[in-house]
Amino acid sequence: MKKLLFIFASMFFMFACTQEEENLLPTNEKATAETSKLNTAEAQLRFAKLLSQAASSSVEVRNFLKKEAIKQFDNDYDIFYPIVKDKIVTDGKSFKDILLSYCNTPNELTEIEQSQLLLNILIPDLTLFWNFNAEKWDTNNKEIVVLCRDDERDTMYENGENIGQMEKGNIPGFPCLVVKNNERLNIKTINTRSGEITYEFISDAYDRSKRIDKPATRHSERDDALEPTENLTIGIASSEFKANIVEAWNELKNIRGAYQRDYIYYGITKDNKPGILNRNIREELYRFRIQPEAFTKISDQDKVDPTLQTPTQEKRYLTYDEIMKKIWSDGMFEFRFKSYIASDNNDKAMEHLLTFSVDPRDLFSIEKIHVKHKNSTAFRHSKNFYSVNPANLKSKWYYPAKHSYTQNSVFTLPWDLYSKSLVIHLFVEEHDDAQEKKESRTIVNEFVNKADFSIEGGGEIDKIKLTAKLGYGISSTKTTTTVTEISTTLGSDNLGVLSFFYHDPIIKSESNGLYNVYSVFNGTVEATLLPKDILK
Structure with missing residues (x-):
């Protein structure tokens, strides 16, 4: 069973509805709850601007974000906004209070929250390229850039200002935060009377409370059984x-x-x-x-003979039927x-x-298919790569x-x-x-x-x-x-x-x-x- 994770609600609605029967909506009906007209990219950009102001202006905010990311509640350096928004950062002010201080209108943050129920802040692990991740972030340095996963232009914000666009395919060489939706959680239900939202992990593999060994690596590889092997000697x-x-x-x-x-x-x-x-x-x-050993020989005519392909899929795993359709080329x-x-x-x-x-x-x-999984990062979705070693072909x-x-x-x-x-x-x-x-x-x-x-x-x-x-x-x-x-x-x-x-x-x-x-x-x-x- 996936663990039911968090329950959040407006205190006003919680007290007002204590004597009333809860009216729960399943995930696929959550759109009927209160939502703003902001699309994902617009909401993320507005939030990025507020976040960049708060992070650039306050070492306490930077320390707060670093501390929350290091907890790795979902086995990544994610800061799930619905969890942390009401936590105290400094001087009795919550994280949400600090963000509200930078809003142009009282409803600006509310509209963002209502449109992005999985709002998340990621401190990317860039240690493959240079010395930056949540643990290594020097929070005494106030220079921090905020980007958005769903912004096609890759706009960069620093201290509330648009400082340009990052070139496609580039990896930041500077401390940064990424605003995105959390892909490791699902919305379980929404209570329209109380405003209560329940969340669950997509997989127990992301639930840190169930982790008994080392956290999942960013990349993993395995061989999965695919098709049964035919018994070539059975009688007729x-x-x-x-x-x-x-x-x-x-x-x-x-x-x-x-x-x-x-x-x-x-x-x-x-x-x-x-x-x-x-x-x-x-x-x-x-x-x-x-004989399978002859496969390389008989598949030598380019674009005519069938060959084994290496299909990929973002965000999810392919089904058996999808693999069988994509793993062989036409011909x-x-x-x-x-x-x-x-x-x-x-x-x-x-x-x-x-x-x-x-x-x-x-x-x-x-008989077996090799699956290489790359976890999502600040700059790309998770991706799965499929390949077949001809040695795993059976006649x-x-x-x-x-x-x-x-x-x-x-x-x-x-x-x-x-x-x-x-x-x-x-x-x-x-x-x-x-x-x-x-x-x-x-x-x-x-x-x-x-x-x-x-x-x-x-x-x-x-x-x-x-x-x-x-x-x-x-x-x-x-x-x-x-x-x-x-x-x-x-x-x-x-x-x-x-x-x-x-x-x-x-x-x-x-x-x-x-x-x-x-x-x-x-x-x-x-x-x-x-x-x-x-x-x-």
Whole structure:
């Protein structure tokens, strides 16, 4: 609970209303209480003129202000006017009495008080620049300048006279006081009958009575947790599969030398009878992720690739939604996956390009965000700075089909082992616009023994002869090397190659109804291919 701080009231109203029920207004209705027509800057300037006269003319006033500031009731060198105005300064005169002696009209100070219910005097801590703060103020020196926080012209008053404007961005090299509203307090309620006002601290961190250690420093830094980290190893539900993958797992998981894709592509069961190629099955890029260590590499194109920003906010902290909106710059990463499956006749190699525009928020989570807080001073509001160390980025799985890439995320031809390699190669890059270039890549391919297949036994559809696989597994293979040409650009970031084999498992294990599926990882990119029935 925030501590209720002070209660002030006119003595006349206090006695007049002792028998009446209090009529309290909450803070957001305080404007209905008596207020003058002075705006904040006007009221502060009038008060600054009076204060400068009082401070320049009386060492007792200067000593009084110094003593009150050193108390640091809100953990800063603040002198809250509603607290101190009725305190005796000298010769039985209160601080308010002394200020009234410099007023041109009896109502001048009342108008200021009514318009500025949080009126405050700050002795700024300028020890970062020169030897001045409340403790170090030599009050025997009557030269003291008064400025106002909300005066855009930065007018300086000395002994009631306007002595000019301080240049923007300058730090005073002379003793000074700053008139401002206290930003560490809120108005809790206003009693319109009694004139009573109650205040509370915005945070217990500002309440000196609750401080048990050193006062808060002017600046602080910390790391805050921001987003939960995704569990990259959790299994997936059977509803995610778009082919009979679970059936293949259950049918062949205990059969040595049998491949799950034999069941899916050719319908070969544990009975090991010949099966015909199902030409409706394709390999789908089910998901992929990028290692956070690659972030600097893929965000290198200025004003195009998304980058991490350092947003700031005055007076308050940003909300989670505001941070997530501001911490990333505009733009999308463009990832390209070029698939290549060699043919025993190289002129008929199967190639297909998959392109995805990805929001960085879908690719990385931010585990921690660094917050640097600068407290308010006489010359600026409090300010918070937000930044992210790339080491605090965590990888997330990206699912193309969940981002409307359902047609583009499958390969165009079935994986026919009679004429195609056992290996699908995926060349991955983060694409940046620049001059196109061609690159030659040498890859290793693996082909099955034709003796494992029969064309005659496969039949035909629309005069296309279908191959029949004579049983699960492969009796023997042959390895070849081919050179393929990759189209890319000078600015694109090569993220390596992923190689998937027909005989790789699809499901590796099952636990509590979730399935752990096989993925390929090259140190930068990890991806999962799953067979998909295009008719489902």
